[in-house]
Amino acid sequence: MKAILPFIILFVLNACSTTKSTTADDEQAIRAILAQQQKAWSNNDLEGFMNGYWVSDELTYYSGGKITKGFNTTLANYKRKYPTKKETGTLNFEIANITKINNNAYWVMGSYFLTRDAGDANGTFMIIFKRINGEWKIIGDSSC
Numbered sequence: 001m002k003a004i005l006p007f008i009i010l011f012v013l014n015a016c017s018t019t020k021s022t023t024a025d026d027e028q029a030i031r032a033i034l035a036q037q038q039k040a041w042s043n044n045d046l047e048g049f050m051n052g053y054w055v056s057d058e059l060t061y062y063s064g065g066k067i068t069k070g071f072n073t074t075l076a077n078y079k080r081k082y083p084t085k086k087e088t089g090t091l092n093f094e095i096a097n098i099t100k101i102n103n104n105a106y107w108v109m110g111s112y113f114l115t116r117d118a119g120d121a122n123g124t125f126m127i128i129f130k131r132i133n134g135e136w137k138i139i140g141d142s143s144c
Helices: 005-016 023-042 046-052 071-081
Strands: 060-063 066-069 090-102 105-115 121-132 135-143
Touching: 023 046, 023 090, 023 105, 023 121, 023 135, 046 071, 066 071
Parallel strands: 060 135
Antiparallel strands: 060 066, 090 105, 105 121, 121 135
């Protein structure tokens, strides 16, 4: 029994020491996704930009008074509306607020700034991030 006691203690300590992310960790991960999206968009890499989104038919996008559902539909709309670097230009986000909804969800509000040959475009957004299978993904996006 004495020989297995250290293993039992080690097992209990490991079982009790599951690491939980802090709000600061979550916000840092979300900011990293947004930074990756800026870079991908600015390189006219729309598939890379979409890596931040939930690959699901339930992904919801709201813009221009219209609701769009689905990852593939959202990507197809981006490709149609922004076919070349002339339209995508350079993207910059200004994050105004990251607010925790619960341990597995945040909403993010901010502004976007597109500098591009086709004419600059600016607006606001509110996106919902949810932790899915340990990864933060955008499940809802409203942009004006």
